[in-house]
Amino acid sequence: MLALKNYDLIIIGAGPIGLACGIEAQKNGLSYIIIEKGVLVNSIYNFPEQMTFFSTSNLLEIGEVPFISHTDKPTRKEALEYYRRVQESWKLNIKLYTEVVAMNHSDDGYTIETDKGDAFTKAVIVCTGFYDTPRELGVPGEELPKVKHFYDSPHPYVGQKLVVVGAANSACDVALETYYKGAEVTMVIRDSEIYPKTKYWIKPNIENRIKEGAIKAYFNATVTEIKNESVVLQTPEGSKEIENDFVLAMIGYKPDYSLFEKLGLPIADDIHKTPIHEPKSLETPLKNVYVAGVINAGLQTSKLFIENTREHAPIILKNLMEKL
Secondary structure, eight states, rough: EEEEEEEEEEOOSSSHHHHHHHHHHHHHHOEEEOOSSSSSTTHHHHSTTTTTOOOOOHHHHHHHTOOOSSSOOBBBBHHHHHHHHHHHTOOOOOSSSSSEEEEETTTTTTEEETTTTEEEEEEEOOOOTTTTSBBOOOOOOTTTTTTSSSOSSSOOOOTTTTEEOOSSSSHHHHHHHHHHHOEEEEEESSSSOOOTTTTTTTTTHHHHHHHTSEEEEEOOHHHHHEEESEEEEEETTTTEEEEEEEEEEEOOBBOHHHHHHHHTTOOOOOSSOOOOOOOOBOOSSTTTTTOOOGGGGOTTTTTSSSSSTTTTHHHHHHHHHHHO
């Protein structure tokens, strides 16, 4: 159970930025707890097994803990090990496998309700990332077990007819890796080409595999229905139904807006749907409630990353300490 206790600060989300906020709270002598619905750095844990970061290891460092990797770009496995070392080095106060279900405001602070008990706090930082919440296709059959929004390993798809939806980095990575491991891969791409900003070492590879016919691709096409043994597509030539074993919908992710609603966080009424916050202090219209990390960009999920949001932690704690 979560201790029925008063804290100076509750941090929601134990990703890299949540850990950085915990470190800053500890430096400033605040009582705090980090609440996480899943595992430590849950988003990174859900990355594909062989994923490599775009960033160099020094740009992922927090809390003055050195991040040493075997190559210039660290792997998922190395990142998990690194953030475990960060937690151990700072002895951070973290409660894992605990889901926040509501936040109630009172004159002197907030009561955070979780599925394992409640706690009271003077201030809150929300830094829940976006990788936990996939964008959905919104078509009949998406609830079938054959449909996956997260990719882990190519092994389950050996010898299977696989539809990969999307045309950016994740989709191209998945299409190539599963093809090389023996899947029969078909890509369904909404636009007329592979996403132009796809990683420079992947884009020509996927384009050449499509050109030679090794990977089938339908451009200007969408999935309209998913059935047990097939997928229905809308293509420029009309409706087409193809045999299929699995669908990997690699069409991106978004912040958990259902959680924001439970917390009462106001969201901008525009196409980006960013949590409303003061740019300099990162404070929301709710007194002493802050947003940190990639969620600050809303649906612009390619705008913010670990390396350019690490500074959110000291910014928030500086502002909070001035008020407390």
